[in-house]
Amino acid sequence: MRKIIKYYLFLIFLFLVPNISAQVIIVNHDNETSTLSKNMLRSIFAMRSPMWADGSPIHVFVLKDSSPIHTSFCKHLLGMFPYQLRRVWDRQVFSGTGIAPITVKSEQEMLEKVSQYKGGIGYISTDNNSSSVKILGDL
Numbered sequence: 001m002r003k004i005i006k007y008y009l010f011l012i013f014l015f016l017v018p019n020i021s022a023q024v025i026i027v028n029h030d031n032e033t034s035t036l037s038k039n040m041l042r043s044i045f046a047m048r049s050p051m052w053a054d055g056s057p058i059h060v061f062v063l064k065d066s067s068p069i070h071t072s073f074c075k076h077l078l079g080m081f082p083y084q085l086r087r088v089w090d091r092q093v094f095s096g097t098g099i100a101p102i103t104v105k106s107e108q109e110m111l112e113k114v115s116q117y118k119g120g121i122g123y124i125s126t127d128n129n130s131s132s133v134k135i136l137g138d139l
Contacts, residue, residue, distance in 0.1 A: 003104070008116070023072060023073045023077060023123045023125055025135070025136040026114050026124055026135055027136060028117060028119065028121075029133060030118050031118065033052060034134075034136065037136070042080075045060060045085065046085065046088045047092055056118055057119045058121060059113075059119045061101060062103055062122060063105075063106075063110065077123070081106075107125065110124055115132040120133075
C-alpha cells in the first residue's frame with residue numbers, strides 16, 4: 001500500500017511541477033550594461049528605476065503573469081512571487097506615480113521588443129538564446 005501511495009505522489013509531483021529551465025536577463029545589444037546586481041534588477045522590474053546609467057530610458061518587458069517562465073523568473077531572480085510584483089505595478093499605476101511594464105505574449109516577441117528598444121530589458125529561458133540581444137552576466 002505504501003508503494004502505491006509513493007508512486008502516486010511521485011506522479012503528482014511530476015505533473016504539478018513545471019519543467020522550467022533557468023532564465024537569463026537580456027538587454028538591447030547597444031546597452032552598455034554588462035551585469036546587474038540583484039537589487040538593481042528588482043528595482044528595474046519593480047519600475048522604480050526609469051533610467052540606465054547613461055541616462056537613456058529603461059523599457060521593461062515581461063511575460064504574462066500566468067506564464068511559468070515569468071513565475072520562475074519572479075521567484076528565482078527577483079525573490080518574490082508574481083502576485084507581489086503585480087501589486088507593486090498596480091499600486092504605481094493606480095496612484096499615478098508610475099507605469100506598468102510592457103507585457104509580451106511569447107519569448108520570441110520578448111526578443112524582438114528588447115532588440116528594438118535601446119533601453120530594452122527582459123528575460124528568456126536559457127533554451128531560447130538569440131544573437132539579436134545581449135545576455136547579462138550571472139546575478
